Amino acid sequence: MAEMDTSSGGGHKKGPGVKKSKKLSTRVDLTPMVDLGFLLITFFIFTTTMSQPTAMKLFLPKDTDKPEEQNKVKASGALTLLLGKNDQIYYYEGELAPDASNFKTTSFKEIRKVIMDKKRATDEKDFVVVIKPDNDANYKNTVDILDEMTINDIKRYAMVDISPVEYSLVQRTEQAGGVK
Amino acid sequence: MTAMCDVAFLLLSFFILTTKFKPPEALSVTTPKSVSTQTLNNKNSVLITLDKEGKAYFSVSDDNPSEKADIIDYVDQQKTLGLTDAEKNAFKRSGAYIGTPFNQVKSYLQLTSDQLKDFKAPGIPVTDTLNNEMQMWLRATADAFQGKKMNVFLKGDNLAKYPSLKGIIDALKKNDIMKFSMITDPEGVPVGTELYKKVEAKGRQATDQ
Numbered sequence: 001m002a003e004m005d006t007s008s009g010g011g012h013k014k015g016p017g018v019k020k021s022k023k024l025s026t027r028v029d030l031t032p033m034v035d036l037g038f039l040l041i042t043f044f045i046f047t048t049t050m051s052q053p054t055a056m057k058l059f060l061p062k063d064t065d066k067p068e069e070q071n072k073v074k075a076s077g078a079l080t081l082l083l084g085k086n087d088q089i090y091y092y093e094g095e096l097a098p099d100a101s102n103f104k105t106t107s108f109k110e111i112r113k114v115i116m117d118k119k120r121a122t123d124e125k126d127f128v129v130v131i132k133p134d135n136d137a138n139y140k141n142t143v144d145i146l147d148e149m150t151i152n153d154i155k156r157y158a159m160v161d162i163s164p165v166e167y168s169l170v171q172r173t174e175q176a177g178g179v180k
Numbered sequence: 181m182t183a184m185c186d187v188a189f190l191l192l193s194f195f196i197l198t199t200k201f202k203p204p205e206a207l208s209v210t211t212p213k214s215v216s217t218q219t220l221n222n223k224n225s226v227l228i229t230l231d232k233e234g235k236a237y238f239s240v241s242d243d244n245p246s247e248k249a250d251i252i253d254y255v256d257q258q259k260t261l262g263l264t265d266a267e268k269n270a271f272k273r274s275g276a277y278i279g280t281p282f283n284q285v286k287s288y289l290q291l292t293s294d295q296l297k298d299f300k301a302p303g304i305p306v307t308d309t310l311n312n313e314m315q316m317w318l319r320a321t322a323d324a325f326q327g328k329k330m331n332v333f334l335k336g337d338n339l340a341k342y343p344s345l346k347g348i349i350d351a352l353k354k355n356d357i358m359k360f361s362m363i364t365d366p367e368g369v370p371v372g373t374e375l376y377k378k379v380e381a382k383g384r385q386a387t388d389q
Contacts (some may be wrong), residue, residue, distance in 0.1 A: 135341065
């Protein structure tokens with residue numbers, strides 16, 4: 001491709017005394033340039049960041065001690081999710097039974113089904129999800145579960161501190177299940 | 181050969197032009213993923229970073245130098261840190277962040293940029309409810325940004341534990357900052373979920389019109 005026509009065009013014959021100049025090839029080897037080109041392409045492909053970070057909005061409720069300003073939750077419509085160690089989720093519907101019989105264990109894979117089942121079974125205006133991450137839950141779990149609320153289109157959810165009873169129950173379950 | 185070469189260089193120029201180099205980050209944080217599609221608005225932004233050990237750091241966007249000055253003045257006065265002008269200027273320089281308790285802020289701001297690279301910040305104490313220092317930083321920030329719309333961003337690492345997050349949320353609440361954004365990486369909406377249906381319906385509506 002990169003070559004020039006160096007042959008003297010036309011039929012101009014040089015005189016007998018003029019020496020014919022040696023024909024030099026002007027062909028340039030392009031292989032190294034192409035190699036370099038591809039190297040640069042690979043470099044830019046790997047360094048480029050196509051996905052921009054996104055922002056997830058969270059609105060906090062105001063803490064209030066006045067009972068009339070607090071939101072009441074109907075026990076029957078509540079689903080409480082407790083986030084524990086090792087990406088485990090514990091949950092119960094309604095109120096926690098004194099013998100902890102309705103206290104169940106699940107994982108992030110199955111939680112969507114649990115939430116959807118509960119959502120279908122309850123009246124929309126009573127349905128509320130209470131999220132209680134414990135001290136061993138990590139930031140990813142918290143964001144994942146908040147994201148799950150968006151995914152499942154849950155209108156009402158709240159992030160609440162875990163109570164000592166629930167925390168000890170989670171820890172006992174973790175110990176029994178051998179979760180470290 | 182010529183055609184391939186042309187394509188290769190076209191691609192090359194495309195990548196050169198579209199690439200945006202990440203600014204060197206002092207703190208490496210792997211953010212979780214979410215389905216949120218909202219992009220960041222860097223104007224008037226305040227960034228709280230939570231690293232994988234749960235240590236909290238505080239920084240203000242470089243576009244707001246006057247607010248930065250107000251913040252450091254306010255904290256200096258409230259906590260009688262006795263900062264000199266040079267130390268205050270250290271906070272105002274680009275990319276500066278605070279990651280130490282109040283009693284170490286002065287010595288921290290004296291570090292040169294070379295020393296900073298090796299400096300291991302202990303983080304701002306947030307987990308202690310009685311001594312949540314993030315509260316003071318946020319109060320100073322809320323004060324400095326008065327009358328402006330402030331965007332509070334929280335950039336947390338996957339492995340940070342919940343108590344640190346709670347400490348930050350408490351500090352925000354105490355200062356009546358009821359709205360904040362968490363920085364995440366984008367993720368596709370799982371097929372078959374409620375949100376997926378909603379997005380689909382919206383998409384269909386848009387094409388119908």
